[in-house]
Structures are given as structure tokens and as C-alpha cells.
Amino acid sequence: MPSRVSRRRLIFGAGSVAIGAGIASQLKVTQASGFLARPSGDYVDSHVHVWPKLTEKYPLDSKFTPADVDPEAFTPEEIIRLGQKEDVQRVVLIQMSFFGFDNSYMLDCISRWPKVFRGVAIIDHDAPEVAAKMIDLKRRGVRGFRLYANAKNVATWDSSPGIDAMFKTAAETQQAICMLSDPEVLPTIERMATKYPNTRIVIDHFSRIGMRGEVDQRDLERLCKLSRFDKLYVKTSAFYALGQKKEPYKDLLPMIKQLRDAFSANRLMWGSDCPYQVQGPHSYASSFALIATHADFLDENEKKAILGKTADKVFFQD
Numbered sequence: 001m002p003s004r005v006s007r008r009r010l011i012f013g014a015g016s017v018a019i020g021a022g023i024a025s026q027l028k029v030t031q032a033s034g035f036l037a038r039p040s041g042d043y044v045d046s047h048v049h050v051w052p053k054l055t056e057k058y059p060l061d062s063k064f065t066p067a068d069v070d071p072e073a074f075t076p077e078e079i080i081r082l083g084q085k086e087d088v089q090r091v092v093l094i095q096m097s098f099f100g101f102d103n104s105y106m107l108d109c110i111s112r113w114p115k116v117f118r119g120v121a122i123i124d125h126d127a128p129e130v131a132a133k134m135i136d137l138k139r140r141g142v143r144g145f146r147l148y149a150n151a152k153n154v155a156t157w158d159s160s161p162g163i164d165a166m167f168k169t170a171a172e173t174q175q176a177i178c179m180l181s182d183p184e185v186l187p188t189i190e191r192m193a194t195k196y197p198n199t200r201i202v203i204d205h206f207s208r209i210g211m212r213g214e215v216d217q218r219d220l221e222r223l224c225k226l227s228r229f230d231k232l233y234v235k236t237s238a239f240y241a242l243g244q245k246k247e248p249y250k251d252l253l254p255m256i257k258q259l260r261d262a263f264s265a266n267r268l269m270w271g272s273d274c275p276y277q278v279q280g281p282h283s284y285a286s287s288f289a290l291i292a293t294h295a296d297f298l299d300e301n302e303k304k305a306i307l308g309k310t311a312d313k314v315f316f317q318d
């Protein structure tokens with residue numbers, strides 16, 4: 001999530017049935033691996049980006065050059081393998097910014113692993129036929145749309161027919177509007193949630209509170225205030241990029257507890273933000289463990305909600 005360029009992310013979802021059979025059978029994991037012997041956690045990683053090694057089939061958006069692509073690839077197979085170790089069975093893929101409005105690589109991944117992945121796409125809301133595109137993408141496994149909610153972008157939202165169409169259509173199709181937001185735009189999100197009360201809104205990465213180090217308590221209170229909108233969700237994700245940015249990330253626990261108190265676990269969802277969570281000293285296991293192991297103020301049901309049930313409801317149920 002931190003990057004000098006714009007970041008992109010995906011959401012994924014998978015069929016609600018045959019979860020245990022999802023990743024395991026699709027990868028033909030054998031009993032010998034030990035995977036099938038473990039109880040199914042049915043966990044969901046609500047935030048992962050995938051991309052292939054550069055190929056003509058999936059060209060980069062014109063805003064990017066090959067030097068921007070780092071790591072050089074992060075494949076569906078890699079996130080499936082990482083997830084298996086934690087019983088993460090399904091993943092929400094977030095459209096990678098490298099590809100601009102061309103969601104085809106993500107869609108191809110969903111089509112190949114339909115029980116494992118759902119997607120959050122990026123579309124051009126200023127282009128024609130916004131509603132028709134959203135409906136078509138739903139058929140192809142897209143359950144949300146990403147907006148870069150920074151101060152410059154949100155300044156145009158009130159006068160944008162495309163944004164209006166997105167929020168209205170999303171309410172009808174039960175797709176989520178997923179915001180990569182800065183804390184400064186929380187008042188705008190509050191306004192949008194008021195204007196479109198039937199639209200699911202998902203705020204990524206704690207609205208990036210703590211990205212500059214300290215968690216700003218006023219920002220956090222502003223985020224907690226949004227809990228009065230019952231269709232608004234928060235991703236507790238991208239731990240590597242927030243607060244002290246250091247495993248085991250326990251400095252983020254008070255923020256998570258305050259959000260649980262405001263929203264309840266049923267409106268929080270864990271996400272790794274891979275591949276960024278697995279760069280340098282950071283690991284997938286440590287991200288999962290912050291909720292699964294270290295957040296001792298959560299009971300078992302709350303952990304299950306944050307680690308899977310909430311994202312299942314928002315991204316995998318139709």
C-alpha cells in the first residue's frame with residue numbers, strides 16, 4: 001500500500017459452498033501435505049494484488065513503466081500457497097494500478113479459480129455506460145470497485161454523474177465501493193455515506209491512519225464516527241505500512257480495539273495487502289497472527305468475523 005506511485009488492490013471472494021474444497025482441490029493438494037488434515041479455518045484475505053511477469057497479453061497502463069513493477073510478479077499461485085499455511089481459503093483480489101482500467105488479468109484469475117477469488121475492479125467513472133459495466137463485471141466475479149479517495153479526487157465527486165451512477169448502481173448490485181482513502185477525506189466519505197445510505201462502502205487500511213507513524217487519535221475518532229452507517233466497513237489491513245511498521249505490529253492493537261468497540265467485528269475485515277506484506281522483514285504469518293493470536297480482546301467469534309466472515313458476507317455472497 002505505501003508506494004510512491006498510486007497503489008492498487010483487489011478484493012476477492014469465492015463461492016460460499018465447498019470452501020474446504022476450494023483451494024485444496026484446485027491446487028490438487030494431497031493428504032501428504034498435511035493441509036487437508038487441518039480443520040478448515042475458512043478464512044478470507046480481503047486485500048491482495050496479483051500480477052504476472054510483464055507480457056504483451058497484459059500491457060501496463062501508460063502511467064507506468066517496467067521499472068515501476070516491483071516485485072516483478074506476484075501470482076495467484078503464490079497467494080494461494082501463502083494462504084494455505086493459515087487456512088486462508090479465499091482471497092479478494094484488488095485491481096493492480098499497473099493495469100489502469102484494464103481489469104483483464106484479475107478477471108482471468110477469477111475465472112481460473114472461481115471458488116478462491118473475487119475481485120475489486122477499477123473502472124473509469126467518467127466513461128459512458130458505468131452502470132452496464134458494473135453489472136457485467138458482477139457476472140465475472142467483481143464485487144467491488146476501487147476509488148482513490150484523496151483530496152484532489154474527491155473534490156470532483158459532487159459534480160460527477162459517473163460517481164453518482166457508481167454509488168447508485170452499487171446499491172442495486174450489492175457491489176461495494178472500496179476507498180483507498182487518506183484520513184483527510186473522512187468528512188467526504190461521511191457525506192457520501194449519508195447521500196447513499198444503501199451503498200456498501202469499504203474503507204481500506206484503516207483509512208491509512210498511522211501511515212506517517214503515530215496513530216492520530218482525532219483521525220481515529222473521525223473514522224469511528226462512521227460506524228453509525230450500517231453499510232460501512234473497515235479493513236484492518238496493511239500492517240507493514242502503519243504505526244511502527246514492525247512485526248509483530250502490536251502497536252496497532254489499540255486502534256483495532258477501538259474500531260471493534262465502534263463497528264463490532266462484523267464490520268471489520270482483515271487483509272494482508274500482499275505482495276507488500278511479504279517484502280523485506282515482513283511476513284504473511286505475522287499479519288495473520290496480529291488478529292488470530294495477539295488481539296486477545298477479541299473472542300473466537302470476533303476473530304472469525306474479522307478473519308473471514310465479514311469479507312465473506314461483503315464479497316462472496318451474491
Ligand SMILES: [Zn+2]
Pocket residue numbers: 001007008009010047049094273
Ligand atoms: Zn494494496
